[in-house]
Amino acid sequence: MAARDVVILGVGLHRFGRFPEKRLEDMAREAALIALKDAGVEYKDIEAGFCGHVLPGTAVGLRVFSELGLTGIPVTNVELACASSSRGVMLAADAIAGGIYDLALVIGAEKMERGLLGGGLEASYQSLMGLFIMPGAYALMAHRHMHEYGTKPEHFAKVSEKSHRNGALNPYAQYQQPLSLEEIMNSRMIAEPITLYQCSPTTDGASAVVVASAEKARQYTGKPVYLRAWAGATPIYQRDEPELSEGPTDIIARKCYEKTGAGPEDIDVAQVHDAFTPGEILGIEHLGLVPEGEGGPFVWEGGTEITGKMPVNTDGGLLSRGHPLGATGGAMITELTRQLRGEAGPRQVQGAKTALLHNAGLGGVNVMILQS
Amino acid sequence: MAARDVVILGVGLHRFGRFPEKRLEDMAREAALIALKDAGVEYKDIEAGFCGHVLPGTAVGLRVFSELGLTGIPVTNVELACASSSRGVMLAADAIAGGIYDLALVIGAEKMERGLLGGGLEASYQSLMGLFIMPGAYALMAHRHMHEYGTKPEHFAKVSEKSHRNGALNPYAQYQQPLSLEEIMNSRMIAEPITLYQCSPTTDGASAVVVASAEKARQYTGKPVYLRAWAGATPIYQRDEPELSEGPTDIIARKCYEKTGAGPEDIDVAQVHDAFTPGEILGIEHLGLVPEGEGGPFVWEGGTEITGKMPVNTDGGLLSRGHPLGATGGAMITELTRQLRGEAGPRQVQGAKTALLHNAGLGGVNVMILQS
Numbered sequence: 001m002a003a004r005d006v007v008i009l010g011v012g013l014h015r016f017g018r019f020p021e022k023r024l025e026d027m028a029r030e031a032a033l034i035a036l037k038d039a040g041v042e043y044k045d046i047e048a049g050f051c052g053h054v055l056p057g058t059a060v061g062l063r064v065f066s067e068l069g070l071t072g073i074p075v076t077n078v079e080l081a082c083a084s085s086s087r088g089v090m091l092a093a094d095a096i097a098g099g100i101y102d103l104a105l106v107i108g109a110e111k112m113e114r115g116l117l118g119g120g121l122e123a124s125y126q127s128l129m130g131l132f133i134m135p136g137a138y139a140l141m142a143h144r145h146m147h148e149y150g151t152k153p154e155h156f157a158k159v160s161e162k163s164h165r166n167g168a169l170n171p172y173a174q175y176q177q178p179l180s181l182e183e184i185m186n187s188r189m190i191a192e193p194i195t196l197y198q199c200s201p202t203t204d205g206a207s208a209v210v211v212a213s214a215e216k217a218r219q220y221t222g223k224p225v226y227l228r229a230w231a232g233a234t235p236i237y238q239r240d241e242p243e244l245s246e247g248p249t250d251i252i253a254r255k256c257y258e259k260t261g262a263g264p265e266d267i268d269v270a271q272v273h274d275a276f277t278p279g280e281i282l283g284i285e286h287l288g289l290v291p292e293g294e295g296g297p298f299v300w301e302g303g304t305e306i307t308g309k310m311p312v313n314t315d316g317g318l319l320s321r322g323h324p325l326g327a328t329g330g331a332m333i334t335e336l337t338r339q340l341r342g343e344a345g346p347r348q349v350q351g352a353k354t355a356l357l358h359n360a361g362l363g364g365v366n367v368m369i370l371q372s
Numbered sequence: 373m374a375a376r377d378v379v380i381l382g383v384g385l386h387r388f389g390r391f392p393e394k395r396l397e398d399m400a401r402e403a404a405l406i407a408l409k410d411a412g413v414e415y416k417d418i419e420a421g422f423c424g425h426v427l428p429g430t431a432v433g434l435r436v437f438s439e440l441g442l443t444g445i446p447v448t449n450v451e452l453a454c455a456s457s458s459r460g461v462m463l464a465a466d467a468i469a470g471g472i473y474d475l476a477l478v479i480g481a482e483k484m485e486r487g488l489l490g491g492g493l494e495a496s497y498q499s500l501m502g503l504f505i506m507p508g509a510y511a512l513m514a515h516r517h518m519h520e521y522g523t524k525p526e527h528f529a530k531v532s533e534k535s536h537r538n539g540a541l542n543p544y545a546q547y548q549q550p551l552s553l554e555e556i557m558n559s560r561m562i563a564e565p566i567t568l569y570q571c572s573p574t575t576d577g578a579s580a581v582v583v584a585s586a587e588k589a590r591q592y593t594g595k596p597v598y599l600r601a602w603a604g605a606t607p608i609y610q611r612d613e614p615e616l617s618e619g620p621t622d623i624i625a626r627k628c629y630e631k632t633g634a635g636p637e638d639i640d641v642a643q644v645h646d647a648f649t650p651g652e653i654l655g656i657e658h659l660g661l662v663p664e665g666e667g668g669p670f671v672w673e674g675g676t677e678i679t680g681k682m683p684v685n686t687d688g689g690l691l692s693r694g695h696p697l698g699a700t701g702g703a704m705i706t707e708l709t710r711q712l713r714g715e716a717g718p719r720q721v722q723g724a725k726t727a728l729l730h731n732a733g734l735g736g737v738n739v740m741i742l743q744s
Contacts, residue, residue, distance in 0.1 A: 002376055003471060023380065049606075051400055054430060056428040058451065058453050058734055058735065059453060059733075059734040059735035060735075061735060062606055062607075062734070062735040065606065066606075066607075069609065070606065070607050070609035071606075071608065071609075072605050072606055072607070072608040072619060072620050072623065073605070073606060074459075074603070074604030074605055074606065074736060074738075075464075075604075075606050075736055076450060076452060076459055076604070076736075077450070077451040077452060077735065078448060078450065078451075079430065079449040079450075079451060080448060080449060081430050081431060087446075091448065091463055091466075091467075093462075093471060094466055094467040094472045095463075095466040095467070095470065097470050097471075097472065098375060098466060098467065098468065098469050098471060098472065099375060099469075099470060100466045100469065116512075118473060120512070127396065156555065193738040227402060231446070232446030232447075232448070233444050233445070233446055234421075234434055234437065234438075234442065234444055234445060234446065234447050235434075235438075235442050235444070236442055236443065236444040237442035237443075247444060248444055249741060251444065311462065333561015358545055361431075362430055362434070362435040363430065363431035363432075363447065363449065364434065364446060364447055364448075366446075
């Protein structure tokens, strides 16, 4: 077992949106300087860097960290598609728990291009069948859920309505205005039942997270939030999930619950990977936050609202806050950290003490439990 | 400090070369199965995966590990250009040292395209000046060395002559025949003084390394080699090296020597990053294996031969064994592991007990010390 407690000591974002005039490095530097200030840590004291970035480009981590200063620290580029920067935080946590470092900085940054994302590499059966086209994959999962549990198209649309309402409370969000359920359901059909406004947008942005040993954190002015458990996974054969490309969320969530001694009933606020609206409904079920099959009605009846029984994606989520692939995981951690510190302003979940993160990417899924 | 000893328990390669008919995944599977067999480990017992891969492609790690079985383990894609898979081994070692895992598999795999490698991202001053064109960058370093120390063009060519002679002894090498000094010096000029046969070739291939806790390793049939120290770095400002994009090899080598209690005089065999011939001469100096400025004559007089005072790149190195970016670091570890086990056949350095690895990439450098 890991020997030492790990904390999130500082977090920061560059606003998510479209910034054609800005360099990736400029956005990354802004997020990193905010996180360092938030942590009360000077950059020169950072011992290791990790950079979550997805779209083609070598040495992105070096370029990004060079903007802060060339201090000689090792910098590792971590790629796990939409789950890159949360995996970066997990690798930092692995090393910090084991005593390799005391202070690490994880930067996630992305400038996206318009259009569908490529799946990469050579053609496989799945890619030829279109199963790596993300809205298509999520639509198939949605249909299965509708067939098995009676989930309705408006349940999915409700996820986006709630997310855009939350995003309007978040100055860092790409979209900061509410959308009505009608606007969402009547927007262009992408992959039935998923309409345009049920898809995460194309986004530029950056996130940064300072990870520290709990012991070291005591020297700084930041307000540490404990990273109590973290686990990653890939799909398991014979579990009807290889096509998800993400893996057994239920298994690793259970592992995290066991490690912390908390259960789903103890989670006060969650970030759930809502790249497309079905993701949030399926996610809360896989994480054990609602019983299997009950996600649709739960969302419809307000259960995931900031003031609901189980607040989810309080910052607008991928749908409204935006989804700059490599930066997304760090943004999720940023929101949960602010919630656990009671610093989320109009988005604050009252009395939040335990938070859950679920960040899925093509190639794996990450789950974390954070506690104040 | 890290709590537990870490070992290299198994290693494997797919032959390096040009394999247009093979999928990346096929090469990776072959290397991985050899490494698992070598370790005496069943794939189902592997707890975490890392995939070193550089050229564009998302979820490469998932695809590669899926070929071995979908067991649900976390798989992380690690990119550090030519130093990707050795960084993967270092991340595995970080987590194993800290008790997060006991058994990890690191696969490096690449299928390269002809032509110069792209630097990635947006234009910077350095890229506009051509400083990210690798033979040009190495040529500038070579000229500085020639100016300061009187190093001669034939000293650099000698590195390649020795490497190709060693590669001829390695059935996994891309090139398996010697080249004469004349052939090397008379080959096409690429960036003076670097001729064509002083450049690492375009290569396809895969490497695999099973990393384990020393405690766990005792359950298996493999012959563990201790990974005594590892460190990574990026360039340091005001050290005249930012343009190298690799970093302070001397500092991290010293850190590793201190950690192991060994000094440069204790190194029996080394892998030094010879993407271009000046790399080996500068590398052995930065690593402290020969005094600053004496690398050229040392190589010329046979010091780096298998039977020399300080054997370097016994397997043919990047120049002859080949350099499939993401797979290179794992191949270096494979050769050093075989040397330390006394299994290097005609390339064996007699009585090798302590080995040094130096793997440099655009974005960082890695140094390791391994011991039998």
